[in-house]
Amino acid sequence: MRVLVTGANGQLGSDVVARYADSGHEVVAAGRRELDVAHRDQVLSVIGSVSPDVVVNCAAFTAVDACETDVDRAFQINALAVRHVAEAARRFGAHLCHVSTDYVFSGDKGEPYHEWDRPDPRSVYGASKLAGEREAGEEATVVRTSWLCGRHGSNMVVTVLQLASEGRPMRFVDDQRGSPSFTPDVAAVIERLCVDRRPGLYHVTNQGSASWYEFAREVMAAAGHDLDRVTPITTADLQPPRPATRPANSVLENRALALAGLDRPPDFRVPLRGLVADLLG
Template sequence: MRVLVTGATGQLGRDTAERFAASGHEVVAAGRRELDVAHRDQVLGIVGSVSPDVVVNCAAFTAVDACEAEVDRAYQVNALAVRHVAEAARRFGAHLCHVSTDYVFAGDKGGPYHEWDQPDPQSVYGATKLAGEQEAGEEATVVRTSWLCGRHGSNMVTTVLRLASEDGSMRFVDDQRGSPSFTADVAAVIERLCTDRRPGLYHVTNQGEASWYEFARDIMAAAGHDPDRVAPITTADLQPPRAAARPANSVLENRALALAGLDRPPDYRAPLSRLVADLLG
């Protein structure tokens, strides 16, 4: 296939482009410099010239706290831009895969969220990403993922490894739980869903769950550091306070993948060990 990946300079975009290329597909990787998805004419022009079989939209405004202040920009990039990409995909006969987030949920459920749970975003970021899901359309593949980490860019793993190289203790919240997910594993599922041109909503995360505090301890242990350097705090203790509300529980059950008989990404601890070894090697 010929695959156009938007947001291709981000950590998931880069690994998604690499995954398709490694499988022998022709890949056009477009970062914001090559394609600003907020501009309809650009989107139509590039999709028309590339004529892809699949468009994977990884482009997003992901600065969660900044979205609270830059509401128009958040809607423009996370919602209206998806309308442009979906229009272009329909016009030129491409299958669209759009990437979304755990922030579409309120975070007050007692267990993991599955694909048929009702969204209730509590932040501008979550609201705009939910709007983007709606703009993608019924024929698109929508992939919700969470707590992404990978070889490229800044993420929880790179942050903890940086702090581990410095003196002193670290504090991470213990009252937010989620599904740590690794870009290489998510990209592999995206490739499968796009190859099959499967429409609909899929939660795609690594299996297992943790709080940020527990995840930080796992990272420390994987790197050979003392996990006891990590101390738990509550979200209310964060200084300065965060502008955007975070879901207390954003664990995503991969129910649609399981029911469809598709492989789910493995438990997060194995890819965590591989990523830490890669980053430290």
């Protein structure tokens, strides 16, 4: 297939590009310089000239706290831009895969969220991403993922390893729980869904869950560091307080993958060990 990846320089986009290339597909990697999805004419022009079989939209405004004050930008990039990409995909016969987030949920549920749970975002970021899901359309593949970590960009694993190497205090909240997800595993599922051109919503995360505090300890264990260097705190203890509300529970159950008989990504501790070894290597 010929695949166009938007947001190709980002954490997930980089591994989506790598996955498709490794599988022998023709990949056009479009970072913001090559394609600013906020501009409709540019989106139509680029997608029309590339004529892809699949468009994977990884472009997003992911600065969660900044979204609270820059609401227009959040909705322009996370919602209206998806409208542009979906329009171009329909016009030129491409299958669209759009990437979304666990922030579409309130976090109030006492168990993992599945694809048929009702979204109820509590932040501008979450609301803009939910709007983007709706703009993608019924024929698109929508992939919700969470707590992304990978070789490229900034993430929890990189942060913990840096703090550990500098001997700095490590205080992480123990009252927010989620599904750590590793970009190569998410990219592999995206490829499979797009090869099959499967429409609809899928939760795609690594299996297992943790609080940020527990996740930090898992990173320390994988690196061979002293786990007692990590201290648990509550969200209320964060100084300064974060502008955007985080879901207390954003664990995503991969129910649609399971019911469809598709492989789910492995337990998060498996790729975690590989990423830590890679980053320290």
